[in-house]
Amino acid sequence: MELNPNVPPSAGRGRRIATAIRRPRTQIWFLLPAVVLYGGFFILPTLASYWLAMYDWSGLGPLGDFIGFDNFRRVFEDQEFRRAALHNLWIFIALFVMTNTVSLFLAVLLDRKSWMRGPYRAIIFLPYILSPVVTGFIFEVLLSPNIGIVNPALDAIGLGSLQHTWLADPRTALPVIIIALAWQWNALATVIFMAGLQNVPPEMREAAITDGASPLGVFRHVTLPYLAPAFTVVNVLLAIFAFRAFDLVYVIGGAIGAPNGATLVMGTVIYGNAFGKGSFLDVTTRMSYAMAQGIVLFVILGLVAALLLVYLSRRERRVH
Amino acid sequence: MTQDPNRPRRGEREKAEARGVDEVFERGFTRAGALRGVGGVLAAGALAGATPAFARDAIRVRSRATTITTWGNHPEWKGVMEKIVDVFEKSHPGIKVEVTYKPTAQYNAALNAALAGGAGPDVIGWNEGTSIRTAAKNKQIIALDGKVPVGRLIPAARAQVVFDGHSWGSALDAYTVGIFYQRPIFKKYGIKIPTNWAQLIAASKKLQAAGVTPWAMPAKDMIIPYFFYILAASSILGQDGFRQLRQGKRKLTEPQVVRAAQLMIDLQDYYNEGFQAVSYAEGKALFAQGRTAMLIGGSADYAGYKQVNPKVNVGVFGFPSPSGNRHVTVTGLDLNYSVNSKSSHKAEATTFVAWLSSRAPQQIVANELARPIAIGVTPGPGHRVESEMVAAGRPDVPVWYSVPETGGTFGAATTGGGIFTGDLDAAGFAKLVQASIKPSSKA
Numbered sequence: 001m002e003l004n005p006n007v008p009p010s011a012g013r014g015r016r017i018a019t020a021i022r023r024p025r026t027q028i029w030f031l032l033p034a035v036v037l038y039g040g041f042f043i044l045p046t047l048a049s050y051w052l053a054m055y056d057w058s059g060l061g062p063l064g065d066f067i068g069f070d071n072f073r074r075v076f077e078d079q080e081f082r083r084a085a086l087h088n089l090w091i092f093i094a095l096f097v098m099t100n101t102v103s104l105f106l107a108v109l110l111d112r113k114s115w116m117r118g119p120y121r122a123i124i125f126l127p128y129i130l131s132p133v134v135t136g137f138i139f140e141v142l143l144s145p146n147i148g149i150v151n152p153a154l155d156a157i158g159l160g161s162l163q164h165t166w167l168a169d170p171r172t173a174l175p176v177i178i179i180a181l182a183w184q185w186n187a188l189a190t191v192i193f194m195a196g197l198q199n200v201p202p203e204m205r206e207a208a209i210t211d212g213a214s215p216l217g218v219f220r221h222v223t224l225p226y227l228a229p230a231f232t233v234v235n236v237l238l239a240i241f242a243f244r245a246f247d248l249v250y251v252i253g254g255a256i257g258a259p260n261g262a263t264l265v266m267g268t269v270i271y272g273n274a275f276g277k278g279s280f281l282d283v284t285t286r287m288s289y290a291m292a293q294g295i296v297l298f299v300i301l302g303l304v305a306a307l308l309l310v311y312l313s314r315r316e317r318r319v320h
Numbered sequence: 321m322t323q324d325p326n327r328p329r330r331g332e333r334e335k336a337e338a339r340g341v342d343e344v345f346e347r348g349f350t351r352a353g354a355l356r357g358v359g360g361v362l363a364a365g366a367l368a369g370a371t372p373a374f375a376r377d378a379i380r381v382r383s384r385a386t387t388i389t390t391w392g393n394h395p396e397w398k399g400v401m402e403k404i405v406d407v408f409e410k411s412h413p414g415i416k417v418e419v420t421y422k423p424t425a426q427y428n429a430a431l432n433a434a435l436a437g438g439a440g441p442d443v444i445g446w447n448e449g450t451s452i453r454t455a456a457k458n459k460q461i462i463a464l465d466g467k468v469p470v471g472r473l474i475p476a477a478r479a480q481v482v483f484d485g486h487s488w489g490s491a492l493d494a495y496t497v498g499i500f501y502q503r504p505i506f507k508k509y510g511i512k513i514p515t516n517w518a519q520l521i522a523a524s525k526k527l528q529a530a531g532v533t534p535w536a537m538p539a540k541d542m543i544i545p546y547f548f549y550i551l552a553a554s555s556i557l558g559q560d561g562f563r564q565l566r567q568g569k570r571k572l573t574e575p576q577v578v579r580a581a582q583l584m585i586d587l588q589d590y591y592n593e594g595f596q597a598v599s600y601a602e603g604k605a606l607f608a609q610g611r612t613a614m615l616i617g618g619s620a621d622y623a624g625y626k627q628v629n630p631k632v633n634v635g636v637f638g639f640p641s642p643s644g645n646r647h648v649t650v651t652g653l654d655l656n657y658s659v660n661s662k663s664s665h666k667a668e669a670t671t672f673v674a675w676l677s678s679r680a681p682q683q684i685v686a687n688e689l690a691r692p693i694a695i696g697v698t699p700g701p702g703h704r705v706e707s708e709m710v711a712a713g714r715p716d717v718p719v720w721y722s723v724p725e726t727g728g729t730f731g732a733a734t735t736g737g738g739i740f741t742g743d744l745d746a747a748g749f750a751k752l753v754q755a756s757i758k759p760s761s762k763a
Contacts, residue, residue, distance in 0.1 A: 165596075
């Protein structure tokens with residue numbers, strides 16, 4: 001860029017700034033629709049929900065009385081919500097263990113060169129493509145005592161003593177849901193781990209092997225440190241997945257978390273309060289209370305995700 | 321190597337050269353083509369001119385027809401509802417009705433979600449009870465004074481839609497709930513209709529011994545267990561006792577009435593396998609297929625059984641009382657239809673709602689669906705099950721959630737799933753439901 005010799009440098013800078021402000025910026029116009037849509041359909045309703053959670057409002061008709069933080073206080077006293085939150089916690093713990101063992105193991109297996117690698121990858125990833133609602137139906141049908149094939153299959157292979165009414169027993173209903181969620185979640189976790197494995201330089205492995213490291217030693221001291229970023233991503237996403245679980249759980253356990261609330265999660269409780277739990281006059285909706293529960297869920301989720309992020313990021317820095 | 325897709329291939333190029341490239345690769349406006357087009361237009365015009373006047377009117381009316389929307393809460397009624405809508409559309413050529421069906425158990429949640437999002441149908445069907453009153457209070461529906469002939473509604477239906485000095489809509493049908501049974505199964509094992517609880521238990525035991533699942537008791541959504549409980553409790557209380565319950569003079573926690581919940585526990589061994597996680601719809605299908613011998617069901621369910629199994633051969637009886645002095649049924653109303661205040665077609669929607677209680681749709685209801693809500697309409701000859709249902713209840717008690725004092729009992733019962741898992745005993749279940757009752761001296 002050439003400067004006009006007749007204009008002092010300070011004046012030129014001022015003009016350039018003024019021109020820059022006046023100049024239409026193409027990128028702003030490209031961003032504007034997304035910003036307007038995101039602001040209008042996400043940011044504003046989210047902010048409004050904080051305000052509406054302080055009312056006694058059913059969700060239909062005019063706003064009720066302003067009750068301040070009363071809804072939030074009730075959330076913490078609500079046995080049903082606490083029980084549901086505990087179920088979410090169980091889901092998270094179970095999936096955390098499964099992800100960091102089974103999914104990781106599958107990723108390592110699929111990272112090996114094999115002519116079957118493509119089909120295996122497709123099979124592993126398939127559940128993630130399915131809608132959670134469909135996954136829920138699949139498990140419900142498989143385990144149905146009336147039309148399911150799991151019990152007859154167990155009987156056919158001589159394991160008839162293991163036949164069970166899986167979804168009707170409060171002790172097994174939640175574990176079944178965890179298995180269904182794990183089946184779906186495993187797909188994404190495995191793919192992320194596989195992407196992480198691509199970052200491990202082959203020469204590092206080869207050097208370790210040359211130095212006499214065992215395969216387990218190579219995995220522990222070479223592969224795992226390189227997977228640290230993948231662990232961070234997988235486990236933070238897992239926390240969100242586990243605490244936001246709703247559709248699959250709703251299909252299997254219904255609005256009241258059958259049997260006897262054994263499959264309630266925070267999502268189903270919030271939905272039930274917002275839109276009613278079912279038919280036959282159970283039309284009581286408590287939208288403001290549901291919003292308060294949603295905000296509490298948001299805070300819990302934010303805290304868990306933040307803690308995980310801080311811990312795993314530190315670990316990432318340590319191993320690198 | 322890439323190839324221009326528009327470029328002609330070698331053989332075609334040679335032919336094209338023979339005929340002239342323009343003719344082949346550019347669409348030419350030839351004289352013959354133009355003549356064909358003009359001819360087509362003329363022919364269409366001639367045909368239109370030759371179309372009889374009535375057909376043209378029909379086409380014009382069809383194109384002008386206003387489509388109104390409504391929702392149904394019984395997908396299994398689709399066939400009969402289509403018949404009713406057809407009759408309406410024939411008698412009202414300017415209006416088309418589009419019915420969308422939602423599963424019974426999800427109906428209210430779906431409706432509430434749609435209304436909250438401003439996407440409700442033109443004609444809104446409310447489950448009986450207080451929901452239509454709340455909607456009127458919230459100005460979600462419009463008053464239909466003088467437009468709906470409420471005088472021809474049976475008193476129970478009128479009480480639902482006439483309040484606060486206005487008429488708000490009309491129901492389509494009422495339903496009576498009793499015990500459906502498989503006639504061939506009862507006949508095969510020599511079982512007579514039980515007249516008391518001891519016989520009911522004995523029949524269940526006999527069926528199970530014969531390898532038949534006695535009861536379908538889908539409890540995932542607690543709909544059928546709720547009806548079982550209110551029938552059993554009503555069989556103890558009777559009409560007078562139910563009124564006293566509403567007035568606060570009697571309680572479900574009385575040892576005599578707790579027996580109703582205990583019966584539900586005592587029969588647990590005779591319910592379908594895994595019943596705690598079986599949905600209402602699946603339970604009905606099990607019974608309709610003849611895989612269980614009995615099911616608590618309403619007159620409105622019969623159409624659904626026939627849809628699942630056109631050869632279904634069932635009968636119905638009222639719930640026996642413990643000592644055998646009476647059979648009890650409970651009766652309620654199905655959806656109460658009203659006009660959405662946000663509808664763009666209020667006049668057409670009002671016409672449809674007003675028509676629902678007229679003779680033509682009510683006779684279809686009586687013969688094929690449920691109990692009619694218009695005075696003087698009865699099932700036609702040859703409709704045995706519908707007639708049996710009417711005869712089953714002596715006495716007939718209002719379905720509990722339809723009256724304000726016991727309106728919360730369904731919601732309470734849905735949290736009582738512990739009765740089937742051992743977490744709640746009979747007294748505990750009765751206490752839970754009793755806690756939801758708001759007695760009133762005016763009842």
